[in-house]
Amino acid sequence: MGKRFQEYTVALEFMYAQLPMYQRVGKAALKPGLDNIMRLLKAMGNPQDTFPSIHIAGTNGKGSTTHMLGAVLQASHKKVGLYTSPHYADFRERVKVNGELIPESAVLHFLNEFWPQIEAVQPSYFELTVALAFDYFAREKVDYAVIETGLGGRLDSTNVIRPLLSVVTNISYDHMDVLGDTLAKIAGEKAGIIKEEVPVVIGEKHPETQPVFLEKATSNRAAIYFAEDVWKVEIKQFERGQMLVDVFQHNTLWLKDMRIDVSGTYQAQNLQTVLQVYTVLKEKLGLTEQALRAGLANIRSLSYFIGRWQILNDQPLTIADSAHNKAAIALVMKNLESYKYHKLHLVIGLSKDKDHEQMLALMPRQAKYYFAKPKVPRGLAAVELQMKANALGLKGEQYASVKEALAAATAAAQPQDLIYVGGSSFTVAEVV
Numbered sequence: 427m428g429k430r431f432q433e434y435t436v437a438l439e440f441m442y443a444q445l446p447m448y449q450r451v452g453k454a455a456l457k458p459g460l461d462n463i464m465r466l467l468k469a470m471g472n473p474q475d476t477f478p479s480i481h482i483a484g485t486n487g488k489g490s491t492t493h494m495l496g497a498v499l500q501a502s503h504k505k506v507g508l509y510t511s512p513h514y515a516d517f518r519e520r521v522k523v524n525g526e527l528i529p530e531s532a533v534l535h536f537l538n539e540f541w542p543q544i545e546a547v548q549p550s551y552f553e554l555t556v557a558l559a560f561d562y563f564a565r566e567k568v569d570y571a572v573i574e575t576g577l578g579g580r581l582d583s584t585n586v587i588r589p590l591l592s593v594v595t596n597i598s599y600d601h602m603d604v605l606g607d608t609l610a611k612i613a614g615e616k617a618g619i620i621k622e623e624v625p626v627v628i629g630e631k632h633p634e635t636q637p638v639f640l641e642k643a644t645s646n647r648a649a650i651y652f653a654e655d656v657w658k659v660e661i662k663q664f665e666r667g668q669m670l671v672d673v674f675q676h677n678t679l680w681l682k683d684m685r686i687d688v689s690g691t692y693q694a695q696n697l698q699t700v701l702q703v704y705t706v707l708k709e710k711l712g713l714t715e716q717a718l719r720a721g722l723a724n725i726r727s728l729s730y731f732i733g734r735w736q737i738l739n740d741q742p743l744t745i746a747d748s749a750h751n752k753a754a755i756a757l758v759m760k761n762l763e764s765y766k767y768h769k770l771h772l773v774i775g776l777s778k779d780k781d782h783e784q785m786l787a788l789m790p791r792q793a794k795y796y797f798a799k800p801k802v803p804r805g806l807a808a809v810e811l812q813m814k815a816n817a818l819g820l821k822g823e824q825y826a827s828v829k830e831a832l833a834a835a836t837a838a839a840q841p842q843d844l845i846y847v848g849g850s851s852f853t854v855a856e857v858v
Contacts, residue, residue, distance in 0.1 A: 430538055431537050431538055433534075434530035434531075437533060437534055438517060441537075441551060441555075442551070459581055460585060460586060462547055462548075462549055462553055463549065463553045463556060463557065463583040466540075466543060466544070466547045466549050466554075467560065469540070469543040469547070470540055470561060473560040473563070473564035474560040474564075475588075477507070477563050477564060477567075477569075477570065478571070478589075478590050479570065479571045479572070479587050479589040479590065480570065480573070480589050480592075480593065480703070481573050481575070481585075481587060481589040481592045481593065481619050482572065482593045482595065483574075483578070483579040483594050483616045484597070484629065485595070485596055485597055485612070485616075485751070486595065486596055486598060486692075486749070486754045486757075487596055487629065487695065488575065488593075488595050489510055489574060489734065490688060490734055491595050491629070491696045491700055492508060492510055492572045492574045493510070493729040494696065494722060494729075495703060496508045496522075496525075496728070496729040497687075497721035497724060497725040497731075498713065498717060498718055498722065499570055499713075499721070500729070501717040501720040501724070502711070502712065502714070502717040502721070504570055505523065505524060505569045506523065506524055506568060506569065506570055506571070506572065507559070507562070507563035507566065507568040507570070508522045508523075509521060509559040509563075509571065509572070509573045509574060509584070510522075511555070511574065511576050512851050513855070514732055514748075514851065514855040515858060517533075518530070518533070519730065519732075520555055520559065521555070521558060521559045522729070523563070523566050523568060525728050525729050525730045526730070527730065528559075532565075533558065536558045536561055536562070540557075552576050553583045556576075556583040556584055559571075570711070575619065578612075578616060579594075579617065579618040580614070580616075580617075581615070582618075585619055588624065589621070590624070590707065590710065591625050591627065591703060591706060591707060592619045592621060592624055592627070592648075593626070593627045593628075593699065594613075594617065594627075594629065594639065595629040595630070595696065595699055596629050596630040596695070597613045597632060597635045598751065598752070608634070609632065609635050610635060610638055613634070613638040614642075617638055617639055617642040618642075620646055620648050621646060621648065622646045622648065623646065623647050624648055625648055625651070625706055626639070626643055626648050626649070627650075627653060627702045627703050627706060628650065628652050628653065629698065629699035630653075630654055630695060651702050651705075653699045653701065653702035656675060656698075656701075657673065657674065657675060658673075658698070659671050659672075659674075659695075659698055659701075661691060661694055662683070664689055664765075666689075667687070667689050667735065667736070667737045668685060668687055669685075669686050670684070670685055671684050671686055671697070673697075681715070681719070684722065684723075685719075685722070686722050686725070687723055687724055687725040688725055688726075688731070688735060689735045690735040690757070690761045691761045691764065692754070692757035692758070692760075692761065697722070733746065733747070733851065733854045733855070733858050735761070736858055739836070742771075742836070742840065742842070742843040742844060743844045744844075745844070745845070745847070746847040746857055746858055747846070747847075748848065748851040748854045749848055749849075750777065750848075750849065750850045750851055751780060751781075752781060752784045755788050755789070755848075756788050758848060759788050759789065759790070762844070762846060765844055767842060767844035768842040769793075769839070769843045770790065770792070770793040770844050770846070771793065771795075771796065771835040771838065771839050771845045772789060772793045772796065772822075772845075772846050772848075773798065773828065773831045773832050773835050773846070773847040773848075773853070774789075774795060774797055774798075774811065774848065774849040774853070775797070775805060775806070775808075775828055775849050775852065775853035776800075776805075776806045776811055776849045776853075777800070777802075777804045777806060777850050778804050778805065779804060780806075782806065782814050783814065783818070785849070786814060786818050789815075791818075791820060794821070794822055794838070795815060795821060795822025795823075796825060796832070797812045797815065798824065798825045798827055798828045798830065799827075799828075800850050800852035800853045800855075801827070801828075801852065802852045805852060808824035809824055811824070828847070828857060832845070832857055
């Protein structure tokens with residue numbers, strides 16, 4: 427008899443304590459290569475082969491794109507599994523079916539059912555969660571699963587599926603210690619999800635990365651589509667976490683006054699990617715314009731979408747967003763410029779392994795700062811963050827926790843001010 431778990435909390439402690447988690451401790455948790463996950467899945471009966479899937483990679487936007495696609499598929503009356511990472515408040519956020527978090531009982535069942543295989547393979551934390559997701563989707567008999575990569579693509583544990591479609595949202599600098607120090611090298615890792623004769627959608631074009639994707643697609647006889655060549659999204663109005671847009675296809679108005687249940691100028695780029703996916707798959711999957719509109723108008727409620735430009739409070743307006751690298755922070759700061767406010771308060775916590783100076787250099791000097799360390803080993807100490815920020819002219823105090831920092835910002839802010847919470851997924855996780 428293998429080890430048995432009766433309590434979910436005990437099972438979760440085992441997963442966290444025994445199996446290193448990249449999001450918490452960084453590169454040391456990685457087990458390079460796909461041998462481990464393939465051994466584990468084979469011992470489980472290869473559940474990943476029992477459902478059709480869409481595979482999403484990219485530096486930024488892959489979580490938003492995954493949830494958008496999931497919502498559109500749900501609005502088409504499909505049973506949809508979503509695998510995403512990291513989680514914010516609850517481990518079960520990583521594995522969802524039609525927006526419902528995986529039940530605690532299903533996590534227990536998985537660990538107990540496959541304990542001998544887990545003991546034999548000794549998977550990493552991420553490998554274990556991928557196997558859990560695939561097993562759960564197979565048991566639930568989902569019509570489709572949208573699978574987000576964790577890190578990179580080529581050697582990512584999710585890269586054992588043969589999807590209907592591969593998607594790469596964009597490429598920018600992040601996790602360079604693992605993926606490479608040039609955009610072309612990073613693109614090469616992300617392009618690793620491109621499979622033989624499986625079409626691929628690329629969200630953004632870039633002169634350094636486009637040749638990488640074209641070469642990979644050509645060598646795999648995979649049809650390739652660049653969303654930027656086809657789609658343009660014009661934002662007309664922001665309204666409490668939503669936006670109203672016009673959609674242009676080849677510079678011709680295609681959909682007018684489309685309501686999207688996310689906010690942020692950067693989401694227009696993700697929407698272009700989703701529109702290209704919709705176009706490629708609509709006949710095969712039986713998708714309609716009505717389902718597209720309905721899904722995108724209800725992303726948060728359909729797919730349990732949190733942590734991205736999430737409004738926490740109205741007065742003062744308080745927004746949390748999990749942008750956590752230079753490119754994403756640049757988009758966030760641009761987005762904040764579209765809001766009217768009296769004073770800006772920034773609650774910031776960063777991870778140790780990021781380019782702190784480049785991220786902080788993008789933040790406005792006139793804002794008031796509240797520095798805190800996210801509650802993970804990877805979190806950058808608040809005192810160190812404060813020193814780095816002060817050196818760049820960003821002034822503020824340090825706090826013992828993200829919650830204390832937010833409480834201080836809320837107490838100091840006037841009703842017409844704006845509070846932003848971000849810098850890391852883990853910073854956001856403590857307040858959503």
